[in-house]
Amino acid sequence: MTPSAEPTAPWYDADIERIILSAEDIADKTAELAKQIDADYADTDGLLLVGLFKGAVMFMADLARALTIPVELEFMDLSSYGSKATSSGVVRVLKDLDTDIRDRHVLVVEDIVDSGLTLSWLLKYLPSRYPASVEVISMVRKPKALEAKVPVKYVGFDVPDEFVVGYGMDFAERYRELPFIGILKPEVYES
Ligand SMILES: O=P(O)(O)OC[C@H]1O[C@H](OP(=O)(O)OP(=O)(O)O)[C@H](O)[C@@H]1O
Numbered sequence: 609m610t611p612s613a614e615p616t617a618p619w620y621d622a623d624i625e626r627i628i629l630s631a632e633d634i635a636d637k638t639a640e641l642a643k644q645i646d647a648d649y650a651d652t653d654g655l656l657l658v659g660l661f662k663g664a665v666m667f668m669a670d671l672a673r674a675l676t677i678p679v680e681l682e683f684m685d686l687s688s689y690g691s692k693a694t695s696s697g698v699v700r701v702l703k704d705l706d707t708d709i710r711d712r713h714v715l716v717v718e719d720i721v722d723s724g725l726t727l728s729w730l731l732k733y734l735p736s737r738y739p740a741s742v743e744v745i746s747m748v749r750k751p752k753a754l755e756a757k758v759p760v761k762y763v764g765f766d767v768p769d770e771f772v773v774g775y776g777m778d779f780a781e782r783y784r785e786l787p788f789i790g791i792l793k794p795e796v797y798e799s
Pocket residue numbers: 660661662663664686687688689690695718719720721722723724725726727753777778
């Protein structure tokens with residue numbers, strides 16, 4: 609599909625190499641994952657969704673509305689990328705949890721798992737707060753995360769090892785609002 613086939617943000621066409629997941633692909637997958645999660649947590653008193661700023665905001669909003677079990681929304685802000693296209697390798701906590709997660713069923717919501725560094729750090733940190741359980745959902749996953757064996761229970765799509773943007777994902781804070789997920793032209797982040 610060419611970028612201009614999506615009825616939005618034509619001013620970004622020049623920067624997007626190709627769309628890999630349309631808004632419809634994303635919505636269909638969200639509904640499918642929500643159904644699975646509804647069933648998996650049917651016998652619990654509900655879920656605490658922990659979204660990571662800022663990338664997971666779109667997925668968090670859509671997933672929360674697609675689920676039928678009771679959910680509460682919580683956000684953390686961890687950063688390892690800054691304005692670059694490669695991870696700095698160091699995870700910084702910019703905003704911690706505001707609530708006590710003890711005995712709660714936690715589902716970490718991510719837009720993307722790439723090197724797996726952010727998630728590996730978080731999965732070591734959260735057990736220190738004694739949740740009843742911790743699982744992870746991510747709309748997309750890169751091959752490096754698969755190799756690193758980061759435990760992502762619910763995965764929307766496996767995507768190629770290229771820099772992707774849209775549906776919450778940015779490059780230098782741009783492109784998050786695109787309703788689709790596309791590959792950013794390398795000349796945009798190499799320049
Ligand atoms: O698996 P990793 O290699 O750690 O990369 C994935 C993380 O990187 C991005 O966040 P970023 O730190 O760029 O912040 P943002 O969500 O505000 O864009 C993305 O939203 C994930 O949280």
